[in-house]
Amino acid sequence: MEIALSSQLQMQAAVAPPRKRHRRSRKSIVPGFGLTMGFTVAWLSLIVLIPLSALFLRAAGLGWSEFLAVGFSERAIAAYRISFATAFAAAALNGVFGLLTAWVFVRYEFPGKRVLNAMVDLPFALPTAVAGIALTALYSPNGWIGRFLEPLGIKVAYTPVGITIALIFIGLPFIVRSVEPVLADVRVDVEDAALSLGARPLQVFVRVILPAILPALLTGFALALARGIGEYGSVIFIAGNMPFKSEIAPLLIVTELEQYEYGAATAIATVLLLASFAMLLLINGIQVWTRKRMDP
Amino acid sequence: MISLHNISKSFGTFAALHDIDLTVRDGEFLALLGPSGSGKTTLLRIIAGLAFPDEGQVRFNGEDVTDLPVAERKVGFVFQQYALFRHMSVLDNVGFGLSVRPRAQRPAKARIRARARELLDLVQLDGLGDRYPAQLSGGQQQRVALARALAVEPQLLLLDEPFGALDAKVRKELRRWLRQLHEQMGLTSIFVTHDQEEALELADRVVVLDRGVIEQIGTPEEVYMAPRSGFVSGFVGDCNSLPVTVSGGRAEFDGQPLDVAVERLRDGPARLDFRPHDAAVSANGHGLPLHVSGVYRRGGCWRVEGAVNGSGQIIEIDLDADQPAPRLGSQIAFSITRARVFAEEGTQ
Numbered sequence: 001m002e003i004a005l006s007s008q009l010q011m012q013a014a015v016a017p018p019r020k021r022h023r024r025s026r027k028s029i030v031p032g033f034g035l036t037m038g039f040t041v042a043w044l045s046l047i048v049l050i051p052l053s054a055l056f057l058r059a060a061g062l063g064w065s066e067f068l069a070v071g072f073s074e075r076a077i078a079a080y081r082i083s084f085a086t087a088f089a090a091a092a093l094n095g096v097f098g099l100l101t102a103w104v105f106v107r108y109e110f111p112g113k114r115v116l117n118a119m120v121d122l123p124f125a126l127p128t129a130v131a132g133i134a135l136t137a138l139y140s141p142n143g144w145i146g147r148f149l150e151p152l153g154i155k156v157a158y159t160p161v162g163i164t165i166a167l168i169f170i171g172l173p174f175i176v177r178s179v180e181p182v183l184a185d186v187r188v189d190v191e192d193a194a195l196s197l198g199a200r201p202l203q204v205f206v207r208v209i210l211p212a213i214l215p216a217l218l219t220g221f222a223l224a225l226a227r228g229i230g231e232y233g234s235v236i237f238i239a240g241n242m243p244f245k246s247e248i249a250p251l252l253i254v255t256e257l258e259q260y261e262y263g264a265a266t267a268i269a270t271v272l273l274l275a276s277f278a279m280l281l282l283i284n285g286i287q288v289w290t291r292k293r294m295d296p
Numbered sequence: 297m298i299s300l301h302n303i304s305k306s307f308g309t310f311a312a313l314h315d316i317d318l319t320v321r322d323g324e325f326l327a328l329l330g331p332s333g334s335g336k337t338t339l340l341r342i343i344a345g346l347a348f349p350d351e352g353q354v355r356f357n358g359e360d361v362t363d364l365p366v367a368e369r370k371v372g373f374v375f376q377q378y379a380l381f382r383h384m385s386v387l388d389n390v391g392f393g394l395s396v397r398p399r400a401q402r403p404a405k406a407r408i409r410a411r412a413r414e415l416l417d418l419v420q421l422d423g424l425g426d427r428y429p430a431q432l433s434g435g436q437q438q439r440v441a442l443a444r445a446l447a448v449e450p451q452l453l454l455l456d457e458p459f460g461a462l463d464a465k466v467r468k469e470l471r472r473w474l475r476q477l478h479e480q481m482g483l484t485s486i487f488v489t490h491d492q493e494e495a496l497e498l499a500d501r502v503v504v505l506d507r508g509v510i511e512q513i514g515t516p517e518e519v520y521m522a523p524r525s526g527f528v529s530g531f532v533g534d535c536n537s538l539p540v541t542v543s544g545g546r547a548e549f550d551g552q553p554l555d556v557a558v559e560r561l562r563d564g565p566a567r568l569d570f571r572p573h574d575a576a577v578s579a580n581g582h583g584l585p586l587h588v589s590g591v592y593r594r595g596g597c598w599r600v601e602g603a604v605n606g607s608g609q610i611i612e613i614d615l616d617a618d619q620p621a622p623r624l625g626s627q628i629a630f631s632i633t634r635a636r637v638f639a640e641e642g643t644q
Contacts, residue, residue, distance in 0.1 A: 192346050193379040193441075196366045197393035197448055207396070211383040290383075 087228030098175025128233030158240025171224030178220030372445030
């Protein structure tokens with residue numbers, strides 16, 4: 001009798017919602033969460049959070065009206081516009097041609113493939129100033145390429161076009177290296193399936209391949225964009241750095257620093273940082289959305 | 297009617313297919329059976345238009361389609377790993393073939409969805425249209441792939457190892473169901489398999505391929521009971537092989553003459569093949585001695601394994617399970633009731 005009763009009680013207990021969740025039930029099967037999370041937080045704080053919050057603190061010291069005045073001065077706004085527009089254009093162009101490059105590397109075998117593949121990473125390794133000087137030499141009105149563009153009325157060096165070219169150079173590896181592994185993962189038989197169902201090659205690309213690699217492409221795009229916004233070394237040589245015309249935001253920050261205007265520099269940096277963060281967050285959101293559709 | 301004429305194909309120096317002639321009748325369920333590397337998948341892809349032969353012709357109803365790409369051949373192709381579009385819902389997967397048609401022939405969106413739902417009903421997946429492929433089991437994905445292929449109303453259904461990735465029970469169910477579907481829709485179907493049991497169970501005719509050459513074409517019964525080559529004999533069904541010597545129209549094993557008819561074979565070494573069920577224990581102790589090293593139940597039989605005559609040659613025979621099983625380590629004598637003798641490879 002007692003046994004029957006106790007089992008009945010147990011059943012009731014099982015049916016009734018647990019009042020207090022047991023600690024043990026939350027334990028993950030992958031051990032070491034506490035330790036690794038601790039290290040991650042400490043590391044991120046040291047490397048990213050503390051320097052950035054110092055930046056915010058410094059900017060906060062300005063006071064709201066002064067912050068607006070220097071952070072959104074006409075010159076600063078022009079610089080943001082140039083920075084974001086060129087970074088966006090460069091990332092977008094890289095999206096197209098970087099994808100093409102990744103496609104060629106994944107799908108075809110050809111002599112010299114390894115050498116060419118290694119060359120894609122060069123923009124990572126090269127000191128950016130070297131790249132900037134080389135590009136300037138090429139595109140200046142009497143440079144190897146610039147001299148042919150000059151008669152056509154196309155000015156590259158010392159204009160936003162030049163900035164964009166420098167940023168394309170800097171951003172290419174981000175796209176190629178993000179897309180390559182995912183593209184290699186797209187099975188050829190999925191393309192065959194689409195073809196066998198009557199799809200034309202363009203339809204296969206747009207409806208089957210592109211959706212599969214879109215999250216990776218967006219990652220590459222976001223990385224290239226972020227790098228482009230912050231890029232300094234390669235741009236300053238080719239940009240000409242004329243305020244309102246070809247002055248990028250990072251350069252403006254350095255200019256302010258050189259004039260000991262630390263407050264102005266941090267204000268501009270804060271605006272730049274927040275805008276970049278918002279854009280990256282947006283891209284991340286799109287990514288999560290596309291990925292969720294693939295791996296529900 | 298599909299006909300192949302003198303199809304050859306090589307990849308680099310590797311000859312995948314050599315001089316293949318084959319006719320597939322309307323409404324037929326045909327199996328391409330062979331070990332890996334036999335060229336069976338390549339042949340299927342050539343029929344589909346996913347690969348092109350170096351030489352020879354593919355004809356659909358007499359019309360030369362050799363150079364026609366897959367999109368224009370009106371075939372349904374089911375891939376080994378299903379090749380579903382992971383970013384599309386099941387319904388969109390099934391409707392894909394209709395939705396990529398040129399605008400003039402493309403049905404309205406609602407019509408495509410309705411048709412896709414009909415097909416999902418047909419493959420018994422009604423209600424799963426809004427799921428994504430990753431949310432389905434292997435068997436369900438396989439049926440989605442089939443529904444997707446059927447959506448374009450193909451005259452020919454081609455299946456590459458359709459049951460390869462499924463577990464045994466699901467495989468058996470799907471096989472039976474596919475056979476029914478084939479009858480019901482009046483399709484002509486060709487499937488590739490390396491599983492001889494599957495080919496024998498499912499197909500009207502079996503094409504046995506080895507190293508890019510057709511070894512035999514015939515009904516499952518013909519291929520099993522009257523294999524035309526040593527390869528077919530060894531590959532289709534369980535088979536024991538014993539090295540024998542042919543002299544004067546008789547086969548001898550280890551000096552012992554066997555009661556087996558030998559036709560058209562020159563004197564010399566040969567290979568004798570017999571199936572496990574074509575053996576019987578001799579009551580009088582005459583026959584080949586078998587040292588029993590393993591016994592297990594296989595349906596209504598004892599499958600007995602052992603070495604023949606100490607030669608190290610391991611064979612398997614089936615004995616009636618109504619009789620007590622032979623003890624391990626004991627020696628029994630058996631006779632072969634039906635066998636075939638083939639010339640040794642390369643000496644025919």
